[in-house]
Amino acid sequence: MSIQSIREFMPKNNLVYFLCLALLIFVVFPLSMDIFRLNLIGKYLTYAFVAIGLVLCWGYGGILSLGQGVFFGLGGYCMAMFLKLESSDPESTKIQSTPGIPDFMDWNQITELPWFWEPFYSFPFTLLAILLVPSIFAYIIGVAMFKRRVGGVYFAIITQAIASILTILIIGQQGYTGGVNGITDLRTLLGWNIRTDSAKYILYFVNGVLLFICLLVAQFIRKSKLGRLLLAMREREDRVRFSGYDVSNFKIFIFCVAAAFSAIGGAMFTLQVGFMSPSFVGIVPSIEMVIFCAVGGRLSIFGAVYGTLLVNWAKTTFSESFPELWLFAMGALFISVVMAFPSGLAGLYKSKVEPWLIQTYTNIKRYYLERNGTRPAESGETL
Amino acid sequence: MKFKFVFPTLKKISAYGRGLLSTLGIIACSFALNTANAADSVNSTGLAVTDDTVTVGILHSVTGTMAISETGSVQAEKLAIKQINEMGGVLGRKIKYIQEDGASDWPTFAEKAKKLLVRDKVAAVFGCWTSASRKAVLPVFEQYNGMLYYPTFYEGLEQSPNVIYTGQEATQQIIAGIDWVVEKKGAKTFYLLGSDYIWPRTSNKIARKHIEKLGLKVVGEQYYPLGHTQFNSVINKIKLRKPDVIYAIVVGGSNVAFYKQLKAAGIDLRKEKPLLLTISVTEDEILGIGGENIEGAYAAMKYFQSLDNPNNKAFVKAFKEEYGENIVIGDVTQAAYLGPWLWKAAVEKAGSFDIDKVREASPGIELTTAPEGYVKIHPNHHLWSKTRVGLAQRDGQYKVVYETEELMEPDPFPEGYQ
16 A cells, blocks of 8 residues: 555644544543533434444435444344353253243243254354344345335335334243343353453453444545445445446445444443343334434544434433433534534534634744744644 | 541542452441441341331332232332331331332342342332342342342232232132132133133133032133233133123233223123133223223232221221322232231331341231231231132222121142142
């Protein structure tokens, strides 16, 4: 990779964004918060995976999916199934009528582990499943929809329907899925207790690193020819098609990428929160995730992360201070964001903060130039 | 003077790098607490207890779909706390509460439970309603050793050292009710119906086992998703199979549709052909269903607002003074009201707020002032209480037609019913 291509991949200002976010996630948060708050931030960041996926697929590709919770949930459930099997060894479940199977199966008169649970005894399989199950599912949806040129509002409605179907399926098949309670009481990962404070620190950093890997992948897609094609497709799909590109394949691909990101988020969520339930799969959480992305600015992968953090932080703070009125405060926040900055936090930054920063930077530079006569000041010194 | 000097500097440092100091801080704090409270056996584990206050948590949904059900519990718990404070508090300390909103969302419940235990160091939490929310917070309570007072009647199959279950587990609600309908109404055939989740399913499982044990017959069993509103097909099946009893465990908003459609289909519950016995409709639900739609149905509960005893009269009066004349009180609301009182009794018996000591003191705690009459904590952390059958009236109240003579023993893991 030449210097030129690195420059193209990561322009200077993007590098600054990356570094700022890394500083915030890896230094500022861990130093300024206790483990309880940090664990909450870790939970919020798992939603950011979904939001980044949405930036690619909605902001760039113009595919509005209102069912990203499905993929978040699938990833989370894969992880939860592995953890649940580990915590349901015959020793700790000996009061059940069938020891060795998850407790909720026992309550539902199931006497033998269903076949699709069996492979989740294996950790490598679980890791693969977390990525592949949602991606393959997204691929099937994508082929079925995009090959037939279903798009726009119709696609959004269909994704909602899928989210709703999956929720009903999970709740209805409670013997196999844990139903409305979800899969709870997860304790260890390969014998490592995930509920201790030290484990929470480690999981937080693992989560952060994975988030940055996803951010880098997203940045790569954004800056590649694929990214430009996505933008072109969003603006004028026909022209791209007439230029000889197979539009549907690009759409399917980006939809699968977004699904895989969401699934990683879901798996990390399960690890950090200690359970998974159908309440993340349905329509409401899926729409909430679109809101995170919209608040952040749907064209900015960094905005998506900040938007997720802001909305969730506000949710926690408002609900702690005003348990009975907090939903109004959240509503006000959404309305004011949409009214005042339609392109989200990223838009606000671009239109207000960045010009101001540049102005200040030039002012300081000029000040130094004037004070030191004609000798130009080195930017490293001035800032 | 010395302290005045030390504290600001500490604050300043902490503003720069609290994280770095937090480990040191924790050690220092635990030292301070240990030395300060070593003699103070009232609170040896660093709970939020001062010389004249003790802090507890209230954790229910006050927003979202469950808010309508859980509001009564919040009101009852606040009323109990207020009354306890008027009597001088617990071990001479006034109770302060921190209320958190679970927002009808199970992960939020887990988050808030953790906040209450870890950040606020509350001495007890009164809260949760659905089984799903309890399952979500259970690992949190067990990990951080908190104490939860859980008010709802539920499916059983659970017994945590960190929970006191003030509602009935399934057998307490089901067995006596079915015995009554068999003995007094001569019922022979049953149609089981429920919303599709763990509580109705487990309850119906116990009901079916008990019915079959009595040599009687279940002619149908059916479940519908939460929020379902189309019951016409099951009503047609009921008309076809002609069971003596419809055993209904439909919950939440579905109830409204179910009872209205029953009535519209020409099934007059007052004629008791078939008779309807439910364990999921309290006075709170009737508000939504409408008394005229459910008039004539029977419910098996441990508490009805119309119970005729001095405790209940005083309770209903106080409740109405606090929250208005038109308020209704359901089974769970009363069970929630017991929570703070049971906790107070256990703390006073233990002479300490320590969770472990409260847990040890809890079995055998009696409450003679309970609105439902008399309750006692069983070693399995559930309550001994009576089962009662009420007949729904047009005005939305139940008329008590039967109550068990003895207290029913709680049995969360019933043998032969699994």
